[in-house]
Amino acid sequence: MGMTMTQKILAAHAGLDKVEPGQLVEADLDLVLGNDITAPVAIREFQKMGANKVYDKSKVALVLDHFTPNKDIKAAEQCRFVREFAQRMGVENFFDVGEMGIEHCLLPEKGLVGPGDLVIGADSHTCTYGALGAFSTGVGSTDMGAGMATGKCWFKVPTAIKFVLRGKPSGWVSGKDIILHIIGMIGVDGALYKSMEFMGEGLQNISMDGRFTMANMAIEAGAKNGIFMVDEKTMEYARAHSKKPWKAYEPDDDAVYDEAYEIDLSKIRPTIAFPHLPDNTRTIDEAGDVEIHQVVIGSCTNGRLEDLRVAAKILKGRKVRRGVRVIIFPGTQKVYLDALKEGLIEQFIEAGAVVSTPTCGPCLGGHMGILGKGERAVSTTNRNFVGRMGHTESEVYLASPAVAAASAVTGRITDPDTLLKAD
Amino acid sequence: MKVKGKVFRYQNNVDTDVIIPARYLNTSDPKELAAHCMEDIDPDFVKNVKPGDIIVADRNFGCGSSREHAPIAIKASGISCVIASTFARIFYRNAINIGLPILECEQAVKGIEAGDEVEVDFDAGIIRNLTKGTAFKARPFPEFMKKIMAADGLVNYIRDKYKDN
Numbered sequence A: 001m002g003m004t005m006t007q008k009i010l011a012a013h014a015g016l017d018k019v020e021p022g023q024l025v026e027a028d029l030d031l032v033l034g035n036d037i038t039a040p041v042a043i044r045e046f047q048k049m050g051a052n053k054v055y056d057k058s059k060v061a062l063v064l065d066h067f068t069p070n071k072d073i074k075a076a077e078q079c080r081f082v083r084e085f086a087q088r089m090g091v092e093n094f095f096d097v098g099e100m101g102i103e104h105c106l107l108p109e110k111g112l113v114g115p116g117d118l119v120i121g122a123d124s125h126t127c128t129y130g131a132l133g134a135f136s137t138g139v140g141s142t143d144m145g146a147g148m149a150t151g152k153c154w155f156k157v158p159t160a161i162k163f164v165l166r167g168k169p170s171g172w173v174s175g176k177d178i179i180l181h182i183i184g185m186i187g188v189d190g191a192l193y194k195s196m197e198f199m200g201e202g203l204q205n206i207s208m209d210g211r212f213t214m215a216n217m218a219i220e221a222g223a224k225n226g227i228f229m230v231d232e233k234t235m236e237y238a239r240a241h242s243k244k245p246w247k248a249y250e251p252d253d254d255a256v257y258d259e260a261y262e263i264d265l266s267k268i269r270p271t272i273a274f275p276h277l278p279d280n281t282r283t284i285d286e287a288g289d290v291e292i293h294q295v296v297i298g299s300c301t302n303g304r305l306e307d308l309r310v311a312a313k314i315l316k317g318r319k320v321r322r323g324v325r326v327i328i329f330p331g332t333q334k335v336y337l338d339a340l341k342e343g344l345i346e347q348f349i350e351a352g353a354v355v356s357t358p359t360c361g362p363c364l365g366g367h368m369g370i371l372g373k374g375e376r377a378v379s380t381t382n383r384n385f386v387g388r389m390g391h392t393e394s395e396v397y398l399a400s401p402a403v404a405a406a407s408a409v410t411g412r413i414t415d416p417d418t419l420l421k422a423d
Numbered sequence B: 001m002k003v004k005g006k007v008f009r010y011q012n013n014v015d016t017d018v019i020i021p022a023r024y025l026n027t028s029d030p031k032e033l034a035a036h037c038m039e040d041i042d043p044d045f046v047k048n049v050k051p052g053d054i055i056v057a058d059r060n061f062g063c064g065s066s067r068e069h070a071p072i073a074i075k076a077s078g079i080s081c082v083i084a085s086t087f088a089r090i091f092y093r094n095a096i097n098i099g100l101p102i103l104e105c106e107q108a109v110k111g112i113e114a115g116d117e118v119e120v121d122f123d124a125g126i127i128r129n130l131t132k133g134t135a136f137k138a139r140p141f142p143e144f145m146k147k148i149m150a151a152d153g154l155v156n157y158i159r160d161k162y163k164d165n
């Protein structure tokens, strides 16, 4: 029986020729990640274990991104705890205000993850790096503590679902629409414990930024990880961002998949997830008339340069509708600076949007744009659970940067095509 | 490593709220948690459970919240092993990380009833139903997993490793 991409990466890191679904393996880690919320708990576990140094100073990444710049005293103390630990341990990849970004935008940009890597992070969206052909998954703080101490983690080898992508997305359709379409199709538990493996000639029509968006939301279908076959675009990205050696893993011809889906990208329409689950999707044509009060563009899902470019294309020369608060938060300092140099930030501000420093901010209802009772937001983030962005009676509609920007102009959920034609 | 005991048998989707109700989460003391283990699904469990006994359940055991209190309560109640057709993912990780042996084996689950006497050999991956005289093959624990269990969880396992060096 052949192996999937995920199974091959797990086997290679466990020093085995072969693994089977259900098998327990102990594997070597290429990177262990934590943030200002999860790292403090992991550090305490690490100390309980009696560890006094991290297994490799270059393979631990600590990113202060959730409640930073510190939103209150509690956040400040958590950050201080992580900062002091990072200094004591000599952690090389410690990112504080000024150089940080949202962890899942930052690590690939800094070249800390590459194809074939095995990464754990105490954050559920660690699955983002699957876009690079890496195995990466979210774990608990005990696992993170053990990972920092030993450089190892145990895994149960998952089965997988295969998504074969064909054709080319049309118009404004992006990675966000594709993954929302898929989650709508298989459900929030459609890939429980499994890998979602993406392949097929349609891949070449999806940018790296689009793939990060898709892999990021694998967890929203319950998946253990999402992973993309490595192609020219991946290799180009890896070469541009990292000097680390990397390896492309392909599934065996006789790899066994639980299910296989063929997806024609040309048929996908801009897609929106209505409250309160990411699988509650409708196409823009079925969205109806939904009035909104806030638009959020950014996050680890859609806070990359391409996302901001798309938003700027729509907002440039237009005005945000009065009564709609539009908050744009770039994923990293570099994305921010690049957007500034390209003139995107100016276009946003002239349109009437605000631009925030990189932070998780409103994505998890943390700070910088919390919703009040009865308020509705269109957001490019990844979760629309009850109360995710604020009051339990507020609502979040998940969409692409294009739909979010068009909605900012009209104050209602809007098809970018309709907006542009109206001009 | 072998364990033996009487079986408590449950169905699908035993969630973390019935394993240890949220109203008792104001403590993390294993003994106190054990005193309320399974209370909402089986009020007699605490009265009847003896050290070594085994829980057998159908699909998705441990679904719900990510609380580590759930496997801790089960372990502290004296249960030596949980066998289920499948486990919820976070419960699975938590159970192993706190040193509660768990096994997935659908055939065994089908062939075991409440009150049966069952023996589990983790090294060989064999589950024996001594009452019915049947045996089932599960996947044996790999070496590192046996060590985690022997050390009573991941934190101790790593601490022991540091002591050895």
Ligand code: SF4
Pocket (backbone or CB within 6 Å): A066, A102, A103, A104, A123, A125, A299, A300, A301, A359, A360, A363, A364, A381, A382
């Ligand atoms: S942006 Fe949102 S989903 Fe992403 S890491 Fe931050 S809080 Fe989590």
